[in-house]
Amino acid sequence: MKPLDIKQYNSWVKLLTAISVATVLYSCANSSATPGMPQQPPPALPVVPVTTANATTFREYPASLEGKVNVEIRPQVEGYLEQIFVDEGAYVKIGQPLFKIDPRTYNESLNNAKSTLLAAQANVSKAQVEIDRLTPLVEHNVISDVQLKTAKAAYDANVAAVKQAEAAVANAQINVGYTLVKASANGYIGRIPSKKGALVGKDDVLTVLSDISEMYAYFSLSEPDFLSFKNQFAGNSIEEKVKHVPAVELALADNSIFGSKGRISTVEGQFDKTTGAISFRATFPNPGGILRTGNTGKVRIPQQFTDAMIVPIESTFEVQDKVFVFTVGDSNKVASKPITVTGKTTNYYFVKDGVKAGDKIVFAGAGNLQDGVAIVPQPISADSLLKAKPL
CATH class of the missing domain: 2.40.50.100 (RNA polymerase II/Efflux pump adaptor protein, barrel-sandwich hybrid domain)
Structure with a gap:
């Protein structure tokens, strides 16, 4: 399918804006309605299917940099x-x-x-x-x-x-x-x-003499992040799991990505009792000596998803630290469903359960809905959405 041109994309945005306005007007009309008055028609809302995709996301951890030798x-x-x-x-x-x-x-x-x-x-x-x-x-x-x-x-x-x-x-x-x-x-x-x-x-x-042909990036994981790390990678020991971690990236202080990728090389043997965190060390080659001891940045550990269900972030809402979506069921009535988020990009959540591939969810206007309300679905294809809002 060809990518949306700017004219098509602008028309799509105008449609969503008009739908949102209609939703607000419908809500206001319902709140001011009196008994005996004719009921307003159901709101027309954009609806997208839950789809699957392959993607790589990153978890970022603040890091301090040192040359491999500081004498x-x-x-x-x-x-x-x-x-x-x-x-x-x-x-x-x-x-x-x-x-x-x-x-x-x-x-x-x-x-x-x-x-x-x-x-x-x-x-x-x-x-x-x-x-x-x-x-x-x-x-x-x-x-x-x-x-x-x-x-x-x-x-x-x-x-x-x-x-x-x-x-x-x-x-x-x-x-x-x-x-x-x-x-x-x-x-x-x-x-x-x-x-x-x-x-x-x-x-x-x-x-002080610094050998910066390689740089050590020191960063820490909290206990929950460490448990997630252990569950994410294969291996019977931490040493084996570290070997299965893909190459990591380094985001510099200006948010640019350093040109050379690194590897996680060591993990400390115990948690810091004061901070409740455990320290990791990633090693990066440093051609040209661009990085220096004392630099700071963020180590980005990749998290790979294969055929993972994706849900647009703007389709969700939160209640008491739980993430929900409105699914569209029989008679076009909506129902709120909690979802389990395992990762995210700028535009999407990766979902473990709560919905399944093919389920239709309300794309925008979910904040004005209640369980059991009927809507007029305005379908948006998954391909069109991914082109307008890529992973």
């Missing part, structure tokens, strides 16, 4: 900031130099440790000479073996001193290495609060 870059030695090699917002690769702390103090400590090591090694050599001198004397019973044992003990002590001095050298070398602060991951440099010449220590954060 606080801290100095591991204290000193004056001698050089800053990068600027805020720069992209760096792992191992790239970022900052340099004045190394002079640590170089001197290294030189001192090396001198101590040389002295310890000399003492080992001296102790070995003493052992070599005493060994033949003991073998020929010139002296007692006590002196040789004492010399060997001194040798062992000097060997231990060498090991200790080697450790001190290694530690001093590590500290010298720490004066050059390097990137521990690929990513973007954040704010740099300390400037050149500032005294920095282990408690200071030089910057």
Whole structure:
């Protein structure tokens, strides 16, 4: 069937407007009628059939975004900031130099440790000479073996001193290495609060390095939403159900949809006692680094419907948190029926029960009706309605 052109659509809208006006006039006439006066004819109201359709809707949950790696870059030695090699917002690769702390103090400590090591090694050599001198004397019973044992003990002590001095050298070398602060991951440099010449220590954060090649979107589901989630997807465990969730979308702060779809990757092990919600994490690829840590948005989880009954939202009315429609029965009399809604789009409800496919319902003017009132149906085909008001 060809789509409605604008002229046909405008005529259809005018028809509905005229029908609504007629309904109001009929209602007013009924309220002012007096006994004995001729009764007004039944109102003419648009009627549509309940039909089925395949569709995908989305449930949206507010989310906060973080890069997959957010590393606080801290100095591991204290000193004056001698050089800053990068600027805020720069992209760096792992191992790239970022900052340099004045190394002079640590170089001197290294030189001192090396001198101590040389002295310890000399003492080992001296102790070995003493052992070599005493060994033949003991073998020929010139002296007692006590002196040789004492010399060997001194040798062992000097060997231990060498090991200790080697450790001190290694530690001093590590500290010298720490004066050059390097990137521990690929990513973007954040704010740099300390400037050149500032005294920095282990408690200071030089910057934050963010790897945003992938973004983590953290969002929460209430307990009812979590139970609905468990019932919606196949699997014997939450891990299996997560694997069956289709790709999710990310709506940004301006309501635009991010170009890359993501996947739900993890679910927390317990509910937050304060909020009564459980946290989920979705992972999105981030080509070009468009998203940054601190962004907000909404994770959109798809809900797929196959041959689901659809009812126009404007055909419904609510009473005490229940949704109703007026069905048209025998003699064109209307009856209110509660329906169970399982999802919605901008224009339609997806209905589980309460009506069945093929049932005729009042499309507009339901707010002025009562059970048992007869109407003059003005049929509207399901195809025409879906073209004018798409899913």
